[in-house]
Amino acid sequence: MLEPLLGSKNAERVLIFVLVREEGYAREIARFFGADADSIQKQLVKYECGGVLVSRAVGRARVYSLNPRYPFLKQLKALLEKALVFYSDEERQRLRFDRRRPRRRGKPL
Amino acid sequence: MKSVKDMTNAELAASIESVLRKRGIDVVLSGGACVSIYSENRYVSMDLDLINHNFAKRREIREAMQEIGFREEGRHFTHQETDFFVEFPAGPLAVGEEPVKQIDEIKTDTGVLRLISATDCVKDRLTAYYHWNDAQSLEQAVLVAEAGKIDLDEVERWSEVEGKLEEFKRIRHRLAATRSG
DSSP, rough: OOHHHHHHHHHHHHHHHHHHSSSSOHHHHHHHOOHHHHHHHHHHOOOOEEEEEEEETTTTTTEEETTTTOOOOHHHHHHHHHHHSSEEEEEEHHHHHOOOOOOOOOOOO | OGGGGGGOHHHHHHHHEEEEEEETTOOOEEEEEEEEEHTTTTSOEEEEEEEBBTTOOOOHHHHHHHHHEEEEEETTTEEETTEEEEEEOOOOOOOOOEEEOOOEEEEEEEEEEEEEOOHHHHHHHHHHHHHOOHHHHHHHHHHHTTTTOHHHHHHHHHHHHHTTTHHHHHHHHHOOOOOOO
8 A cells, every 4th residue: 555655565554553453573573474584674764763663572572663753653653543444444453453462372263 | 083982972973964965965863862851861772763854765775874873674774883773763853753854963972863852752752652652652751851951832732633632731831841941
């Protein structure tokens, strides 16, 4: 949707993912979109260097989120939310479905 | 010319700014180093954040820094004669949603240091406090405010723009207290 503006599909994927889920790490985002993890990582680093995203270490993963201090955050969020309107209902639902409650290790599906 | 190992954070930043300026690269000191300077080192930061607000190319910055003995290590630049390390965060120069309008200058032995004002330094620290509830950032804002050179009404106006007026009202008394003795 925003590829012409953001320069690549993975750039949009990264921003849309962290907008909807509030945070994400490279492998998680790559797995969700079936994208290349290195490419997603590059986008995350690029946006962190540009001050759009911030990151923190969680275990061995580096988790990224939108930088609340980014001066264009409100406008960026509005743009991403507008883009999200053009996603299919299924895509939006998939993005929003994120199991956060605990799940015992080894529990059968 | 003072050697790098004898430079304070302000002198080192001023020296780097001068070298970059000669190459047409304009940077402004922000972040924790400004807290150190305004609080007269009651808070110590080893990190010099020189905001690359005109978006100079990384290659140009690297060449200038190498010329004065700095080595690039990931996002930072280090020098064997000092423990300070230097970063060039991308612009724009802003505090929260607003652009920084006033850039202060301090004369040092190594050149003129351009940095955000004490008032903007307090706002900069408060963005971290407001958004992440980071207590250390509030303490740093208090240290700068205690030096007595900030415009508290402006911090209040800005806090309201950021949608954080209620939070500001809760901490106003701490920022209003000036250092004694």
